[in-house]
Amino acid sequence: MTRRPRPARVRAGLGMAGWLFADMLLVLALVAMGDQGDPVAAERAVHPSLPASPHPGASTGGPASPSPTGNGPRGVEHDPVTVRVSGDEAAATEQIRAATEAYRGRQAAVVLTFGSNRDPGLGQAYAHTVNGLLPQARPEMFAATTTRDFISLEDNPRHASLEIYFYTR
Secondary structure, eight states: OOOOOHHHHHHHHHHHHHHHHHHHHHHHHHHHHHTOOHHHHHHHHTTTOOOOOOTTTTTTTSSOOOOOTSSOOOOSSSEEEEEEEESSHHHHHHHHHHHHHGGGTOOOEEEEEEEEEHHHHHHHHHHHHHHHHHHHOHHHTTTEEEEEEEEESSSTTEEEEEEEEEBBB
16 A cells, blocks of 8 residues: 655644744743742842842852842843944954943943954954953953854944943942
8 A cells, every 4th residue: 555645735734833832832931931030029028127138149049140239130231232343453442442431330241243244254253353352441341241253244344343231230
């Protein structure tokens, strides 16, 4: 007995079922993550007489990011500060220093750097170079910052656009 091939609409339906399952799993994961409460606030609600913990993470038993206000873990701002730099390393370092002067005293959480070049390898290499200059430009701001090197296919060699995401105050 020979097997008849499935009609095209059945094959398409099976593929869509897989994508539907994956999308539903993603939605479920996002809902579960969004439903997590603030453990520090919950502890204070149960024991209102407790002062803010002098050591971040002490009330929950786990590590937490230090908070300048003492009200629990810090967050990351949604809107980035965009800085554009170009030229050699010395010029780019000075441009970063000048552009971040207004944010002195703040700490950057994440920096996404887009190096411009029609050649993807050269664009990403320039982004990597610029990210290496961040601690030289402002050591207190970029000491423990996560950086990522990306490319922009604009025809503007030795130019980079940085998106700096700061910790909340």
